[in-house]
Amino acid sequence: MSQPSRSASTPASARPSPADSTDVFDHGVEHEQVVFAQDPASGLRAIIAVHSTALGPALGGTRFYPYASTADALRDVLALSRGMTYKAAVAGLDLGGGKAVIIGDPTADKSEALLRAYGRFVESLAGRYYTACDVGTYSPDMDLIGRETGYVTGRTAAVGGAGDSSVLTAYGVFCGMRAAAEHAWGDADPAAVLDGRTVGVAGVGKVGRHLVGHLTQAGAEVVVTDVAQGALDRVREEYPRVRVVGSTDELVATELDVYAPCALGGALTDEVVATLSARVVCGAANNQLAHDGVDKLVEEAGIVYAPDFVVNAGGLIQVDDEREGAHGFDFERARARTAGIYDTTRAVLERAASDDVPSAVAADRLAEQRIRDVGRLRGIWLG
Template sequence: MELFKYMEMYDYEQVVFCQDKQSGLKAIIAIHDTTLGPALGGTRMWTYDSEEAALEDALRLARGMTYKNAAAGLNLGGGKTVIIGDPKKDKNEEMFRAFGRFIHGLNGRYITAEDVGTTVEDMDLIYQETPFVTGISPAFGSSGNPSPVTAYGVYRGMKAAAKEAFGTDSLEGKVIAVQGVGHVAYSLCKHLHEEGAKLIVTDINKEAVDRVVEEFGADAVDPADIYGVECDIFAPCALGAIINDDTIPQLKAKVIAGSANNQLKETRHGDAIQEMGIVYAPDYVINAGGVINVADELNGYNSERALKKVETIYDTIEKIIEISKRDQIPTYVAADRLAEERIEKMRNSRSQFLLNERHALSNRVR
């Protein structure tokens, strides 16, 4: 990889390589953009095939966090960390304490949180070395498990998308197919059931499916059959890249709105569902409840304040749909445009401020 060429192409600010021989730490911190504020993004630990693969993942995820935080209306930029290693056997206290010191050395430019392969306990170890970490134990003033809050944001965003598709945001009587019923999707199903929606669910975990069937009266189908069921709304809440050449012809839903990341296998698939008249709630917007929740910790966590901010995902989805119709572009493009416009406005504001400061200094010198 020609690193500087790649960084220039997508306007990255900084990449930090961290190693600690004693603990075995090998980490890459990617800071994409801090126009709106410090970069916030989780730490992922994974057994990458190569160091280049780890770097590419860090860069891709960091840029995604810039857009996610900007679209969510947070005064935060985008960053991400990947730690190279097996989260099941390579972790130790020294590793995360050492990593915490590297974060502290960035002096607040980057704030981390948990991600794939890391836990609250890992964040607590980082917290021993730096305050620039969120998602720590509630005993330290954290928000705790983010899954219910993420689910609430998906629920709110789904209602906004439903309003565009059906003329009302009521989900009562709507048939909703939920792919994956893990922690986030379970809480989402609870909201949907309480509003009177009819649920069709699937998951490779039979116990998780049985729980939703028993508690919420859902119907269960095999994982391969979820795409083609007769439904009003399809909620992907498991794997990414599930909107693709194979699944799109099967879809019967009028709305796609779920918590899964990277739902579109390729951007052209976003174009395809737009042409089919399906209202798509962009994934990084609708699933932003978790990051909104942990971001509130930076102000001294207040659950009521955090939930009110999460509720605005409804308004953000409405804005994205409005931009989509105004500019005649798919909603996934409209979401990027919303984020980019917010960042650009801040850059222009800062440039004007600096220009005014220079004029004022020049006048004082005269």
């Protein structure tokens, strides 16, 4: 039985960031397993990181991205996999945390041979790690990976899979945003709390586009930006009332009630916090805090921060339903479970207020408590 790493019981303020290390044995980074995978014939270069299996097998998506160096890829996969441990724990899932990255340009380097070679490496871990979609990978890619391994989720509906996990990721962020907005403004009707509010969405790709749909239906005024013109064009076509600005800097400087970072990590820097007019930050991007001290700056600025790994767990819930479902994936069942992110977000914000700590610390404490309690019980049963 693998035990949770010591990082799972170390306060966030004292825990070194995996982003500070390119050696998994340095700086207290205590992942259970890190696998470097290479297949010269297909060009595959990948890293699979299993952070913890204290609550169950590690599950996390595969990111296909043109990292500048192997060190950059390693930093990213270490941070992302640790986040998955906490995401699964606070969502109440019987899963551990893992993540994978494939180094390369998905538009140029992705091939059936490469994905199937990657699937064989996933299979070699014998169920310690389940993969799914992430940036640069899609459900059809999971179908190809699934021809080599059963430890894959997020496949297309045509093969009995859950499909695109961004659908419920966006819904979960929306549920968490309603809870955070209710906490910030004290509105009695959570269904109407975003009506008339101005929400800025940075990144309208997979998840952000679906989030825009929920926000417009809720009556919010939505402002968006993205580095990809195609993503902006698609949002403009689907939601003509949405306002587009030219950059994230411009979006952050806009008068907002809610800011939703939905692109890559590190969105909340000292400079962004100092500039933001938004009262609430709630988005889908992973690892939004640029460094450990930012959570305190957010709190001091009077911003209600809904921790990313709390609100973006909908996709994990979706693919876990595919993995666990005895009779196949059930979207409505997964959606009902995802709706619970509203209550979880409320619990985190209430814990932060009662403990007088930033919400990111409160979320860590709730996750760590479950890892300790349930992980210990699982160890007793499994020996």
